[in-house]
Structures are given as C-alpha cells and as structure tokens.
Amino acid sequence: MRSDEYERLDGLTLAEMQxxxxxxxxxxxxxALQLAEARNPPLNALCYLRGDEAIDRARVAVPRGRFGALPFLLKDSGLASTFLPSSIGSRLFAGMTSTIDATLQTRFMADGLLPFxxxxxxEFCMAPTTEAVQNGGPTRNPWDRARSSGGSSGGAAVAVATGIVPIAHGSDGGGSIRIPAACCGVYGLKPSRGLVPYGPQRGEGWGGLAVDGVLTRTVRDTAAALDGIAGMELGQPYAAPARPDSYLARLDLPFDRPLRIAAWTEAWDGIAIDSECLAAVDRAEKVLVSLGHELTWQAPPPxxxxxFVGAIIDVMCASVAMTVNGFxxxxxxxxxxxxxEPAILDAYYRGTRLGAEAYALAIARFHGIARQMAQYMQDCDVILTPTLTQLPVPLGTLSMASDFESFRRQAGRYTAFLAIINASGQPAANVPLHWTSHGLPVGVQLIGQFGAxxxxxxxxxxxxxxxxxIQRYTVLLD
Structure with a gap:
C-alpha cells in the first residue's frame, strides 16, 4: 500500500483490508512512519517515536479486535506504557518510563491498535494550546501554521487531520479532546465520567474532571474505538450507566422520535463569541432541522x-503540587x-499552599454543576453549542509565561462551553461541521445526557x- 492511499482511509476500512x-x-x-517523517517536522505534533520497534512489532502482529493491527499514537499525557516513555510536556518528567501498562493501553492493544x-x-496537559518548551516549539495548526492546534491533545488532532494515523488517543479534563478537534477539524468525543478506565494506578484525575478517549476523522471509528475501551475496571471510583453491546452496531439506527435539542449562543459572564462560531451553530441548526429534530434557542443554566473557573484553578494547582512532590x-x-514553565511553577507554589477547605469547596462546585446540568436536561436530549468562543488562536496568545490564575482565566473565556461538561460528567463531542472562507475549521459541540x-x-x-x-482533508493531504 502507498502512503497516499493509506492516509485517505479510516481505521475500520484499513482493518477490513487486513x-x-x-x-x-x-x-x-x-x-504511518513515512507520513510522520514527512509531515511532522513543520507541525511538531509527535514525540518519542519508536519506528524500528514498531516495524518489528507490526511484522509479527496477528490481527485482532476491531482494528486488526493499525498504527496508533498515544498522547504524551503520562498514560502508562512499558515501551513508550512520557514527559507530560514537561522538562521535569522528560523520558519518564513505566514498568506497567495502563488498563486503557492494554485495551487499545487488545483491539488491534499498535502505538508507535x-x-x-x-506542560502537564493544562492548556488549550500545545506550546510546551519541552517540545522545542509550538505544535502548529495544519490549516494555518501561525495558529494553535488546540490542546491539550494538540499533537493527536494534528496527526489525525494530516493522515499520519486515522485514530489517536486523547484525554479531556477541561476540553482537551474537543478543543484540538475543533481547531484541526476532526471528530472528538469526550466520554462520560466512569465509562473509560483510568487505572490501575489512578482512580481519577483533577477531581473527576479528566477522562480518556480518541480523536478520529469519522464518527464510526470513534464508535468502534469506544466499543473496545469502554467498561468498568475493578476498583474504579466512578461508574457510568450501562452501555449498549456495541456503539458501532447502533450507529445507523434511526431515532424513534425527533430529538429535543437546546441551542446555546450566549456564554456566561458576558464572554464574547466570534461570528464564525455562531455561524457554525446556525449551520448545525439547519442540518438538524432538516433531519427532523426539534431545536429551540435557550439560555444556559445560571x-x-x-x-467555577476558580474551582478548576484550585484543583489543577493541587494536582500540580501532588504530581511534582510525588515525583x-x-x-x-x-x-x-x-x-x-512560569505558569506551572506558579501553580505548584499555589498548590502547596492550598487549604483543604478550598479544595473541598472546589469539588462541591463541580458536583453542584452536575446537579444543575442534570436538572436542565430533563427537558432536552442534546445541547448544541459552539465548541470554542473564538477561532483557533494565533500562537502565543495563551502563554504559560504569565501567572497560573491569569492564564487559566483567559483560557476559560476561550473554552467557556467545555469544562462545565467535565464537571457534570456528561458525554460531548466536537463535530467538524463548518469552515471559514479562509479554510479554518470551526466546530460545534453536541452534549448528551450522562451516559448517553x-x-x-x-x-x-x-x-x-x-x-x-471527509473531503475537506484533501486540502491537507495533496
């Protein structure tokens, strides 16, 4: 197979060909390695490549699971792997190794996904843009290299958009799958809290905000990947509602009634929303109504x-202090x-001084939002929002050179519709539905009820x- 054939096919098609x-x-x-060698240098999306080992592993691979033996990339989030080191984007952790595989890594490989x-x-996956000093420069948006690829799964979104892999691992503690999916024009689903395993060494991340998933170019690849990784593991602290036998098998089933969809076009605290982000919601409305669904424009819950952003700051600072001191x-x-980096160093010092009462109050705020969102969604099946409040920001706009609180409050205005869904634990996906006249992708977010x-x-x-x-990617691939 030639690389120009490989790059245009989704994971399930390649698995069927195998x-x-x-x-x-x-x-x-x-x-995959040829494309990585050609496309990574100008975009800076990959690290810890193990090409020779991957070729050896692929030579003896026996196709299994839904994806056979498919090239795959793990996010540098610290997800434990016995053959891929990690840095979590930090010079402090550069080259960190593990003697065990995370449960999720084991499930990926059992389903035929081969990390290379x-x-x-x-740094520490705590930004909506990927510009870590550890990476030697920013990870650039393939549609406009002067702009951010998003974060924290920025490299994953770039790798999928440019065809290096059809599926890549991502994680989301405040929008970190959906942000880069919107910036790079790919599909990214944040699963419900407790659906995807987080162990065996950890029970939760960031007070229950963080979850793992994948980024893809087709919805069916995400559905198939979720079939392989979803399900409780022994001893985990959270549980999602019962899942269907197969998300993929149900993907084409019609709904038995029109869905009730609430559309949001206003954010809290007077946060401005770019006209292109609102145009994406307008386009989504037209498509959804044409599909027979019922859409109403509503205000978000109060x-x-x-x-809430202050609560996120406190929990993130506590996490930085715990992680650094543990290491x-x-x-x-x-x-x-x-x-x-300066913002993370400031977060560390803040975290070492944070009192128990402040941390407990932050967790209580998260739980309160979960109650509010559950009550709100008694009257609707899905919420439609812009994914981001602005177009992908120019590189350097969101800088870790500031103090942590200023940095995170600025980030919170860019991602106003995202982290609340981490607090509520609901599933939410970026859908790459709209592109500007200059060729920039603009996503919309679909939010479902917990476990839906x-x-x-x-x-x-x-x-x-x-x-x-899918045809949009030909601009990047040709």
Missing part, C-alpha cells in the same frame, strides 16, 4: 462561571525554575451523512 488479505500490518506501519509514538501536549519524593530537589454516548454518536453520524466533512 482481514481480506489486501494489506499487511507492516505495510500500514511503514505508511506519542503526541505532543502542553452557573456562576467565574467561581521528587526521595530525590534531591532540582531547581524547578529551570524545569517548569449512543445518542451523541448516532446524532453525529446523521450529521456526518447529511453534511460530510
């Missing part, structure tokens, strides 16, 4: 947004000013059939 004997796993890995490297992230335990203390991934995926698939976006 099953029919039309292509071997090693050919697919060679294509990692994708770049901002969340105290500045206080440095029984080690000689380095000069953290040389190893942490099936609804979000089926509605996404309906939109994909009615207004397909």
């Amino acid at each position: 099953r029919r004997g039309e292509v071997a796993a090693v050919e697919l890995m060679e294509c 490297g990692r994708t770049t992230v901002p 969340i105290k947004y500045p206080a 440095l335990l029984n080690k000689s203390a380095p000069d953290l000013r040389e190893l942490l 991934e099936d609804t979000v995926l089926r509605l996404s698939a309906q939109i994909e059939r009615a207004a397909p976006w």
